Amino acid sequence: MSSEPPPPPQPHTHQASVGLLDTHRARNRSPSPLRGNVVPSPLPTRRTRTYSATVRASQGPVYKGVCKCFCRSKGHGFITPADGGPDIFLHISDVEGEYVPVEGDEVTYKMCSIPPKHEKLQAVEVVITHLAPGTKHETWSGHVISS
Numbered sequence: 001m002s003s004e005p006p007p008p009p010q011p012h013t014h015q016a017s018v019g020l021l022d023t024h025r026a027r028n029r030s031p032s033p034l035r036g037n038v039v040p041s042p043l044p045t046r047r048t049r050t051y052s053a054t055v056r057a058s059q060g061p062v063y064k065g066v067c068k069c070f071c072r073s074k075g076h077g078f079i080t081p082a083d084g085g086p087d088i089f090l091h092i093s094d095v096e097g098e099y100v101p102v103e104g105d106e107v108t109y110k111m112c113s114i115p116p117k118h119e120k121l122q123a124v125e126v127v128i129t130h131l132a133p134g135t136k137h138e139t140w141s142g143h144v145i146s147s
Contacts, residue, residue: 060110066107067104094126099137104135
């Protein structure tokens, strides 16, 4: 009789029938219907916008508004138009100048429709005209200033 306890039972694997080694076990992942598929973003960024949409937007009128919110890590935010109406979507690729927009910044922008239905609008060629007073602003390179 041996004083050592018996080894724990090994899980039964079908190595011979499947041809897999123990090192190739399935990882537990959350079920996602999009796993394995690369889904392009439906938002027209400066890189993906067609030439005709860019020309139409650049020839359009200039609007004024106030930055409602902007999240640098997510890369988007919203502008509240000065003339009222629904908020306008703002993508990080469409911000001109050296500062990251923050809540309260006055901006000028042009508008472009968002495909595929072209029912909603996106701000393009966004320029910060007045920094919100009393807030800290960050440059795209990471330098922070107070206004």
